[in-house]
Amino acid sequence: MREVILASQSPRRQELLQRLVPSFSVQPADIDESMSPEMTPEQAVCDLARRKAQAIAQSHPQSLVIAADTIVVCDTIFGKPEDEADAARMLRSLSGRAHQVMTAVSVAGDGREKTEVSVTDVHFRPMSETEIADYIATGEPMDKAGAYGIQGYGSLFIERIEGDYYGVMGLPVCMLHQMLKKFPEKG
């Protein structure tokens, strides 16, 4: 079996990829993460994942490269919060309504590349200012798109989802599993 490289330093993606791939290395892609304002959110997140995969694939042509990117769409696009005030602003926006989480996954190998996107609706219950402050104090929001983690205390505010939980967590394993079947194990 050839080498598999995960182009992401997210510990959640590393944990989830282990369900599919027993052994892989991690090499985060250093790309310009700015998004073109002319793209839709789906196009923009796919573009980011594709450029991450290609950046690593160029220097590792014998490997299979997996990259992913996640954005939260709630009127506008939320990435990771810049500071605690930014996290509070995002959580106030998410409170008491639904938003979308989009995770694009790109697989590159054999000179080929395939990118797909998982879109999930996430419904937050109303959060009080005290709950927002207490949640930020846990430290959980700071490294996550949209300032929450569905796999942690963020779960206490999520009434329901429509889509893939693992897409919200950062790596839609069912979708990726099917994508990997299109790439033969030996290059």
Add this chain to the structure above:
Amino acid sequence: MREVILASQSPRRQELLQRLVPSFSVQPADIDESMSPEMTPEQAVCDLARRKAQAIAQSHPQSLVIAADTIVVCDTIFGKPEDEADAARMLRSLSGRAHQVMTAVSVAGDGREKTEVSVTDVHFRPMSETEIADYIATGEPMDKAGAYGIQGYGSLFIERIEGDYYGVMGLPVCMLHQMLKKFPEKG
């Protein structure tokens, strides 16, 4: 704060309850788990959770007791598989279609009791006979209602859900969090 008792030996429920309650004891309820054929699935799962909570609450009137029960509804009601052949039968039924997972939660204390149910639609992609056999060989299906775990390798077969992931896992933490607010911390 008064003592909290979880009337379930499920390691998944114990793990999830820690997000809500920092300290609790575990005391599984020993009740007759047969379901009345005259009840709807929602009524039957609520009845099981309620009887578990009441069984423990009777001998611990000063405590807050939390009980839960989960069933999978796919034409009929699936509990935990009896053996590997039963697990294969359940997985063949779930393959390539949607089913419902119902988790009822019952909270008892102060001579009061409150029971609510979380219902989630789970969509399985088609599974091959080889995939079913390989999945059973992991051992994961055997102690779980419907013969799969959404938090493990079962995730590779689940395309989407509509509802609460944690209800499928066995304890809908957002719903329980709201239920607990109706029970004061001191009895």
